[in-house]
Amino acid sequence: xxxxxxxxxxxxxxxxxxxxxxxxxxxxxxxxxxxxxxxxxxxxxxxxxxxxxxxxxxxxxxxxxxxxxxxxxxxxxxxxxxxxxxxxxxxxxxxxxxxxxxxxxxxxxxxxxxxxxxxxxxxxxxxxxxxxxxxxxxxxxxxxxxxxxxxxxxxxxxxxxxxxxxxxxxxxxxxxxxxxxxxxxxxxxxxxxxxxxxxxxxxxxxxxxxxxxxxxxxxxxxxxxxxxxxxxxxxxxxxxxxxxxxxxxxxxxxxxxxxxxxxxxxxxxxxxxxxxxxxxxxxxxxxxxxxxxxxxxxxxxxxxxxxxxxxxxxxxxxxxxxxxxxxxxxxxxxxxxxxxxxxxxxxxxxxxxxxxxxxxxxxxxxxxxxxxxxxxxxxxxxxxxxxxxxxxxxxxxxxxxxxxxxxxxxxxxxxxxxxxxxxxxxxxxxxxxxxxxxxxxxxxxxxxxxxxxxxxxxxxxxxxxxxxxxxxxxxxxxxxxxxxxxxxxxxxxxxxxxxxxxxxxxxxxxxxxxxxxxxxxxxxxxxxxxxxxxxxxxxxxxx
Amino acid sequence: xxxxxxxxxxxxxxxxxxxxxxxxxxxxxxxxxxxxxxxxxxxxxxxxxxxxxxxxxxxxxxxxxxxxxxxxxxxxxxxxxxxxxxxxxxxxxxxxxxxxxxxxxxxxxxxxxxxxxxxxxxxxxxxxxxxxxxxxxxxxxxxxxxxxxxxxxxxxxxxxxxxxxxxxxxxxxxxxxxxx
Numbered sequence: 045x046x047x048x049x050x051x052x053x054x055x056x057x058x059x060x061x062x063x064x065x066x067x068x069x070x071x072x073x074x075x076x077x078x079x080x081x082x083x084x085x086x087x088x089x090x091x092x093x094x095x096x097x098x099x100x101x102x103x104x105x106x107x108x109x110x111x112x113x114x115x116x117x118x119x120x121x122x123x124x125x126x127x128x129x130x131x132x133x134x135x136x137x138x139x140x141x142x143x144x145x146x147x148x149x150x151x152x153x154x155x156x157x158x159x160x161x162x163x164x165x166x167x168x169x170x171x172x173x174x175x176x177x178x179x180x181x182x183x184x185x186x187x188x189x190x191x192x193x194x195x196x197x198x199x200x201x202x203x204x205x206x207x208x209x210x211x212x213x214x215x216x217x218x219x220x221x222x223x224x225x226x227x228x229x230x231x232x233x234x235x236x237x238x239x240x241x242x243x244x245x246x247x248x249x250x251x252x253x254x255x256x257x258x259x260x261x262x263x264x265x266x267x268x269x270x271x272x273x274x275x276x277x278x279x280x281x282x283x284x285x286x287x288x289x290x291x292x293x294x295x296x297x298x299x300x301x302x303x304x305x306x307x308x309x310x311x312x313x314x315x316x317x318x319x320x321x322x323x324x325x326x327x328x329x330x331x332x333x334x335x336x337x338x339x340x341x342x343x344x345x346x347x348x349x350x351x352x353x354x355x356x357x358x359x360x361x362x363x364x365x366x367x368x369x370x371x372x373x374x375x376x377x378x379x380x381x382x383x384x385x386x387x388x389x390x391x392x393x394x395x396x397x398x399x400x401x402x403x404x405x406x407x408x409x410x411x412x413x414x415x416x417x418x419x420x421x422x423x424x425x426x427x428x429x430x431x432x433x434x435x436x437x438x439x440x441x442x443x444x445x446x447x448x449x450x451x452x453x454x455x456x457x458x459x460x461x462x463x464x465x466x467x468x469x470x471x472x473x474x475x476x477x478x479x480x481x482x483x484x485x486x487x488x489x490x491x492x493x494x495x496x497x498x499x500x501x502x503x504x505x506x507x508x509x510x511x512x513x514x515x516x517x518x519x520x521x522x523x524x525x526x527x528x529x530x531x532x533x534x535x536x537x538x539x540x541x542x543x544x545x546x547x548x549x550x551x552x553x554x555x556x557x558x559x560x561x562x563x564x565x566x567x568x569x570x571x572x573x574x575x576x577x578x579x580x581x582x583x584x585x586x587x
Numbered sequence: 588x589x590x591x592x593x594x595x596x597x598x599x600x601x602x603x604x605x606x607x608x609x610x611x612x613x614x615x616x617x618x619x620x621x622x623x624x625x626x627x628x629x630x631x632x633x634x635x636x637x638x639x640x641x642x643x644x645x646x647x648x649x650x651x652x653x654x655x656x657x658x659x660x661x662x663x664x665x666x667x668x669x670x671x672x673x674x675x676x677x678x679x680x681x682x683x684x685x686x687x688x689x690x691x692x693x694x695x696x697x698x699x700x701x702x703x704x705x706x707x708x709x710x711x712x713x714x715x716x717x718x719x720x721x722x723x724x725x726x727x728x729x730x731x732x733x734x735x736x737x738x739x740x741x742x743x744x745x746x747x748x749x750x751x752x753x754x755x756x757x758x759x760x761x762x763x764x765x766x767x
Contacts, residue, residue, distance in 0.1 A: 116734075116735035116737055116738075117722075117735075118722070119718065119722055211762065217762045217763055218760070218761060218762030219761075219762050220747075220748060220761055220762045220763060220764045220765075221748060221755075221756035221760070221761035221762075222747050222748055223746075223747065223748060223749065223750035225756065225761075226748070226750050226753050226754075226755070226756055227750070227753060229753075229756050229760065230753045230754060240760060241759075241760040241761070242756075242760065242761055242762055249762055249763065249765065250765060257765055258741075258743075258765075259736075259737075259740060259741025259742070259743045260741050260742045260743045260747035260748075261735070261736040261737050261741035261742055261743075262736065262742070263735060263736075263737065269737045270737075270741075379750075379752045380731075380750070381750060382731075382733075382746065382749075382750075384732060384733065385733070385736070385742035385745070385746055385747040386742060386747040386748070417732070417734070418721050418722075418726065418727060418730055418732040418734075419718070419721045419722040421721070422646075422717040422721055423714070423717055423718060430644075430645040430646065430700075430713050430716075430717075431644070431645070431647070431697060432647055434646070435646050435647045435648055438646075438648075438721075438730065439648060439730070441730040441731065441732060442730065442731040442732075504753070
């Protein structure tokens with residue numbers, strides 16, 4: 045990467061700025077692993093494989109940005125990082141009405157959504173790996189247990205937390221409390237919550253591992269300009285490049301995975317930035333395009349041998365789409381908060397992250413701190429509004445505090461990603477259609493969270509509390525899920541598809557259920573585990 | 588005798604919006620005079636005035652000066668100059684609000700907008716108004732929003748934790764402030 049324009053006063057913390065000898069892998073070379081997508085899953089996997097000496101071609105649909113090129117203008121940053129290719133949607137969830145052209149808010153750039161994420165890294169809880177056994181047979185839900193349990197995942201969580209330098213883990217201190225957190229903390233304590241702190245965050249409190257430290261500037265989701273927040277863009281990917289085994293191809297959109305007569309995948313067809321169709325041969329293909337594009341690509345790759353799409357003998361590809369129960373709770377006070385100052389999401393209430401069906405629903409949720417910049421708040425934080433009532437709330441912008449609900453939604457077979465044959469993308473291929481109907485359990489959980497959140501703020505004198513509808517999903521999961529039995533899902537416990545041994549799912553699509561934790565940490569932990577499996581299988585010539 | 592029509596000049600200036608900066612406006616320090624004018628290239632003066640009144644009705648902040656809303660109209664006008672469909676949508680939408688809209692009391696303006704709330708015209712106007720208005724330097728100053736802080740070293744030494752009307756968070760649930 046080049047570091048032109050990077051402010052000199054922050055010199056020591058930038059990612060490596062040296063020129064590297066990058067690998068150039070021939071398109072006809074059938075010995076490489078091809079990874080599609082460079083986010084939390086794909087970027088981490090690329091590093092893990094290349095450092096073990098395995099050649100990797102990494103296809104990324106987006107452009108490469110840098111700490112220097114991240115924009116501090118919210119509108120411009122949105123355009124720079126967001127996946128804006130068209131998608132259609134249907135169902136009873138709110139984004140159909142409030143955000144019809146953008147059902148999900150994820151990134152299209154090198155580093156994927158790890159450039160845009162807020163850095164929150166709670167773990168999925170032990171019982172959340174066993175939802176079918178714990179919640180029982182919930183009508184309408186397609187629950188399964190994960191084919192891997194918490195005990196085994198624990199060591200990979202620890203590995204991931206060390207890799208990402210997560211606060212409050214491995215002896216790392218927490219992030220300091222911001223004004224917004226002080227409000228959340230006071231309210232949460234007032235109504236009796238016990239486990240309230242500045243969160244488990246993959247954001248440095250001091251310079252370490254080539255990353256800068258948090259200067260409490262806000263602007264986490266526009267791309268962190270100090271590199272304090274972990275992102276594959278300036279950690280895993282440059283390190284993979286430094287091995288000499290990575291061939292990263294940016295602005296290259298995979299359109300089809302090909303297979304041979306034996307049913308094993310043989311390569312990936314993609315379009316480069318000029319729209320030219322190219323074909324990369326592969327020994328193994330790992331799909332990490334996030335839970336909308338991953339199933340779309342599998343479905344687009346249908347053939348005579350696999351008429352319903354690749355790895356879809358079970359019919360489960362695209363099904364069980366989960367996005368987390370979410371929503372903002374905003375409160376205004378008589379006195380200033382200035383909540384835009386500080387780390388955006390550094391605040392967590394863990395008390396509701398339990399399974400207590402007596403609350404009226406299965407599963408649990410987190411309260412997480414949140415603030416939105418002035419341009420984004422009216423559009424994303426409280427969409428749909430206009431007029432006096434709406435404007436009078438924004439008049440109190442300085443005196444506003446905020447939190448975000450993040451809870452476990454239940455998988456349903458009919459909540460799914462399909463191909464919209466009526467709408468084609470720039471390459472003439474059907475775009476993804478997202479369908480989401482809310483389960484009664486989802487509605488009950490959100491209602492509980494709203495009542496509790498409102499209580500928190502009113503207990504310390506909030507003038508007014510405003511609740512947002514469900515926002516476009518940034519957490520997307522379960523659309524190519526791991527399952528013990530091939531008929532229940534798409535992949536086995538290592539993300540290896542049940543139908544095709546050299547095809548892997550390497551992102552949040554592989555989750556068996558969503559849990560109530562922000563997904564990135566678990567995606568990274570699974571990628572670390574998968575890399576170990578793939579390299580062993582390659583060494584044993586099993587793949 | 589025929590007068591040759593200067594098409595370019597005609598396109599460059601169709602209408603004009605004018606106003607006066609408020610006393611104490613953040614722009615007043617930078618401006619050579621407090622009166623301002625925005626040239627419109629695809630909308631007429633009357634259309635501009637109607638849209639400005641509509642933007643004010645969508646996001647009514649009484650003490651936020653007209654110049655902030657003029658940013659919205661300028662953005663709509665320049666987008667309409669490049670997009671004939673949009674120009675048509677805006678002009679038809681403005682016509683549907685009636686000639687007296689801009690001068691009508693707020694309650695009548697709200698009523699008129701409610702009637703067109705489900706139209707593409709209104710939905711586009713609402714999103715454009717919010718998108719442009721709250722991104723202006725005038726709105727930042729009005730709402731007290733300080734915006735980007737990277738160029739100033741963040742808020743670490745500039746008040747990220749200066750709230751004093753609630754108790755401090757115990758160290759165990761917080762963390763050390765770098766450099767403190």
